[in-house]
Amino acid sequence: MNFRKFLIAQSILIAASSVVFPFYLLLIKNVGDSYSQFGWAYGLFTLTAALTYPIIGRLGDRYGDKKMLLIYTLGTAAVMLLIPLLYEVWQVYMIQIIMGILGAIQKNTEKAFLARNNDNETAGERIGKYHLQISLWSGLGIILTGYLIDFLTIASLFYLISFVYIIASFVIIKRERI
Secondary structure, eight states: OOHHHHHHHHHHHHHHHHHHHHHHHHHHHHHSSSHHHHHHHHHHHHHHHHHHHHHHHHHHHHHOHHHHHHHHHHHHHHHHHHGGGOOSHHHHHHHHHHHHHHHHHHHHHHHHHHHHTOOTTTHHHHHHHHHHHHHHHHHHHHHHHHHHTTTSOHHHHHHHHHHHHHHHHHHHHSOOOO
8 A cells, every 4th residue: 555545545534533533422421321431431442442552563564554454444434333323331332442442453553554654764744744634634524524413413424434434445445556
């Protein structure tokens, strides 16, 4: 996978996750009946990611960044379809564990790809431009969601974002021109 394709896919993925994250937090709080349950849900996400980083790093080295990003995009697309169906706290906890693993795949793969695909003299500049682009898409996604949510239900937002993750997987799969 070349840098341009990676940048496009990551821009889509980061924008999509930025769009649903605030609404996902509201959904988690609405399913539970206390802030401690919210704390547990978010803590499970973070702890699961932390514990799986070393394993994911080895898997990424073994299977490659492209396959790892595909696991992330398709896995997250599937999870987005399930989120509107959650109505019990234990279901939120299970989704948080899965999202922790998927989040670790995305973050670890992003860093590994950037480390593998930079020339040492311009690495900082290239990474800076990378973060500029994905941050711009993230911000635009959040702003557009503010308008979209007036016309959509929260559930339809998750379904739409699932579709966006599928689009990102096609960007990753698409063969590079020779």
